[in-house]
Amino acid sequence: MPLFRVIFTDNSQHLGGNLSKQNWVTIPNDKKIKALLYNLPTGDHLCLEGYSKYYLEVEVSYSIMSNGSSNFNGFTKTHLTVKRNNQYLKYSIDLKTSAIEVKVLSETQVNELKLNPIYWRRGV
């Protein structure tokens, strides 16, 4: 199952990839996103619709031990940051527990996330 599905205003679609290769940067930036359907670990969809900007990231963690060895913890969360009416929302989906956390962020807080401006994708 693709990580997400994007539906553009012209009703064409773009499919996401997987956690390792998300196919986010290949979303054409000359089209406007009408809705983004994110496939949750539970099998349900999170539908984000009507936003002016979208940004997706995956969170990865690694551990290393003293008196032990390093190990790959893997993908831990997916973050979807969206903007509407000068307000940002950040949806964080925990890939182990399926818990969804939603935070309202200010412009300053979004700047602190160091999101690369060229990978925002356009909405309506």
Place this chain on the structure above:
Amino acid sequence: MSATFQWCESNGVGETETRDISNVNFGNVDSPNIVPASHPINVGENSFCKYIRGLFTGDFTTISNIKFWKSSGDLKTGETIKASAYGDYSAPSADDTGDSEIPTTEETALLVLAEELESNGEISNESSSSGYTAYIRLQNQTTISTPAGSANQKEFTISYDEL
């Protein structure tokens, strides 16, 4: 494909880097992958500090929001682990680094920058095919109240956002 991550440790006056280290065992010597029983820290003394950093290679677009913290492992009486995530490399020693105690939750984690900052502070694969985090300096400190014997195992975690 996603980024390939390796822990690296730098040692020596001239900085010799060891990639893909298997542990961050502390000891009384400046060396990677220390065997603690062979290089124990005397009670009341500090370990040699360690300079570790992450190396990202492979197929990725950007790495950002890098955090580092001690995720598990109890300290013994009088034992502390000091950490910082900024500054240049210098030859490790057992002198007190003067760093703060390492955070123990993700919420309070050290924010780790990229070695070579892109325009907005991320590690980008646009200009090169690899990138380091800044150095993370660690030191295990003991006091005369620290009991002799093996220290508990500790786990250190780095997390980052990838696109």
